[in-house]
């Protein structure tokens with residue numbers, strides 16, 4: 001990541017452009033340029049060696065105008081306030097573009113979790129939950145997993161919050177284990193949404209997933225699950241990477257085998273199989289493929305990368321993987337791009353299903369979850385296509401215009417308090 005890149009400036013610049021292109025009322029837009037609340041907490045943890053370390057944590061609540069704040073918690077060494085603000089804003093836009101009744105929030109702790117023992121990680125998570133407990137809840141703000149967090153961490157959040165309230169509160173987090181009220185289909189939902197987005201995009205050009213060559217940067221919850229589902233649908237996963245590096249095979253990698261290897265703690269740089277060539281993370285982005293799925297972190301497709309891309313399509317898996325100034329190059333080069341706020345919305349859509357199941361105290365079967373996910377995404381995709389035609393714009397602009405219109409319309413009918 002370049003040191004001058006600011007994700008919050010990036011998202012505000014894209015919103016401003018959408019306001020112009022979509023001819024959106026600027027008066028109420030002022031409200032959306034800032035979050036409603038930023039919380040910073042300092043978290044003391046007694047380490048295994050007896051020393052005390054204090055970690056920085058955040059929860060930014062961007063908007064609850066359309067429903068409770070919603071968004072994941074990220075553990076990463078580079079977490080900072082402006083990144084969390086951007087991520088919270090993207091959540092408001094994401095929930096609005098797919099029209100689910102949530103607002104947007106995001107949390108994060110500045111830590112490299114791989115340097116902590118399980119006990120230290122549990123203590124840090126519980127202390128963070130304790131610190132933000134006054135501002136979260138099933139009807140106020142509902143955290144979920146994000147980069148480097150998972151169902152185990154959600155369990156510690158849930159348990160700490162429930163202990164404080166003196167009762168089980170399953171609806172306070174999503175992405176929980178099934179045993180504690182999690183939803184079938186939630187772990188793979190973001191990856192599934194990436195595949196659904198790709199299928200809808202290819203349909204437009206009368207192309208099929210079968211035989212389409214896919215390159216994926218990132219092998220976490222999003223990239224890993226997308227790789228597996230793509231391979232099961234007869235697409236050809238030609239490249240895959242994690243933090244350590246990438247692998248390439250023109251005739252197709254064994255996605256099941258690599259993702260199992262990574263899930264068992266392996267690093268892709270140590271993965272070997274017949275015909276597999278090792279490449280760098282940057283080389284994954286510019287490798288020979290049909291569809292590129294950047295599913296790692298922000299600001300990966302910079303201007304320079306955009307000029308070197310060899311793909312025909314980009315389906316964003318991560319939040320904010322494309323720098324704002326790279327978008328115009330991608331557009332000029334006629335590379336069709338499906339933006340993060342639509343393409344990675346599968347996770348929060350199934351989080352919404354999980355929350356509904358918790359409130360109703362019922363459990364749905366996986367086929368029902370997957371079918372409803374596809375229905376919601378297909379409808380939102382059609383709306384996005386209509387907007388590209390109406391405003392003669394890219395998919396990113398169309399998604400932002402739809403989301404901003406919905407948010408601003410709600411601001412208008414509610415008015416400003418007091």
Ligand code: GLU
Pocket residue numbers: 070071072073142143144145146147174319344345347348349351
């Ligand atoms: N962290 C995911 C995202 O960025 C999921 C959020 C959620 O389920 O609340 O969309």
